[in-house]
Amino acid sequence: MTNSTKNRIKDRIFNFIGIFATLIGIIILGFFIGSILYDGLTRIDWDFLNSLPSRKAEKAGILTAWSGSLWIVIFTFLVVVPLGIAAGIYLEEYGDKSKLSSLLEVNISNLAGVPSVIYGLLGLEIFVRLMNLGSSILAGSFTLALLVLPIIIVATREALKAVPPSIRAASYGLGATKWQTVWYQILPAAGGGILTGVILAISRAVGETAPLIVIGALAYVPFTPSSPMDEFTVLPIQIFNWISRPQHEFTINAAAAIIILLIITFIMNGIAVYFRNKWQKKINW
């Protein structure tokens, strides 16, 4: 056997392993989605979306849960996006390479690995008690914003880094200030990458349960929120609650609620992807 046929065989083997690794994730995901759809799809109707929780599985609905999730996601988005992008710009463009900024960098990467329950405890002390927000939508959004902040910061920095240095040089060469360079050249060019980070962050936030339970998000709320200071529940809490019931009918409800949660995530991601594509088309150097 010559060296080249050996290498060719190795290549084939690696190709095979690669396909296997890719398929395993997709097949498992497909299986999950399939079984959820099979269990829950027929349960979804207008009443299910529009009813309050109930002890009778067939009467129970997710009105308060999905509206709570929507409020939480919107406020988390409003808080975390400006903060995260601003921090990313500072660290990448303005921050000098001092000890302080490298300390900040290490800490931000570490923050991304802190278990979400810990953020819940932090939120409980700071937002719920110290700032006296109570177990409100605002307190929940702030907590989740902290939780997903590192994702956006890291994504922003990576996106800024990927902008070719020649663009910066050209902009400075024409006499632009740093801020003008960032605002008119670099940020638009990095927009796609930043939005990818935002998608990841918001998808993570919409599925979180543990930190919200810790700050006191409820399981039974018989009214939809009307202000950011209202108490709330979210879809993942409702799903968890139903899954842990002994009656089989509640499991079906949980499957149906999971489908709704997936749809909400897909819609939000769809919006972000739409904007990302639109954005990227505008850029032509």
Next chain:
Amino acid sequence: MKKLLLSLTTLFLMSCGGGTETETSSELLSGDVKIDGSSTVYPITEAIAEEFRAVQPNVKVTVGVSGTGGGFKKFSRGETSISNASRPIKDSEATACNENNISYVGLSVAYDGLAVLVNPENTWVDYFTVEELEKIWNPEAQGKIMYWNQIREEWPNEELRLFGPGTASGTYDYFAEAICGKKVGTRGDYTASEDDHVLVQGIAGDKYGLGFFGLAYYEENKDKLKLVGVDNGNGSVSPSMETVSNGTYAPLSRPIFIYANNTAKDRKEVKEFVEFYLNNAGALVEDVGYIPLQPKEYEIEKAKFKSFITK
């Protein structure tokens, strides 16, 4: 004369009682009732809150699931008016309440039975004595009691496979204390899951399996599991609505509670919610898979609450 006076007083008291009762139920209240605590008690409180809405649509009742301990933490800070609890309040939690000038009353609202289960193909087990359960589950048994015939000689020489809730759950605490004693815990080499559905699947799929969990889960999976009676020295008793409620299924049945704080004294909506709870729990707890107290026991709890709010 004395007799007449007595009957007059009785009449007066009765009309008084009747008067307040119609008054509270016809008056439309507002405000909110904040409840948090055990996820075991949650389904009952949810059912009560749902029905209460029909009577008092403007009272906002909210229920959280922070767990018994987490619930008491909020309760002792005055953040909630009512706490769901699957065990009585601990001394440390009671001290915390006192420090914040919060007085409270604990009320039993239902019973929860723990079922001991085996696979339906298991033909040899007729019942367990409490000593046998202790022998199987105590921490010393770890790695030692591994075969069915070590429990009773006539049982098969087959591997014993154990299933139970994880150590974080109140159900586990209760079983461990009832069978192995206070602060002993159980052996650790069993298949543990916080999701009781997993335990059901485990025992249903293993001829030599044995496990325990809440009676409600057995009720929903009767066809897949075999319920085993427990003998505490007075003969084998199977858990059922009757045996749990009248206390003969011991030691694996426990009362579960709500705790109400002093806001019940001056806030009508809290007071009325608790009264509604005790008046309707008997009918509603069965709906969600738990076992009601005896009617006269509810009367005792009602009297306890009444004396608390008038104190």
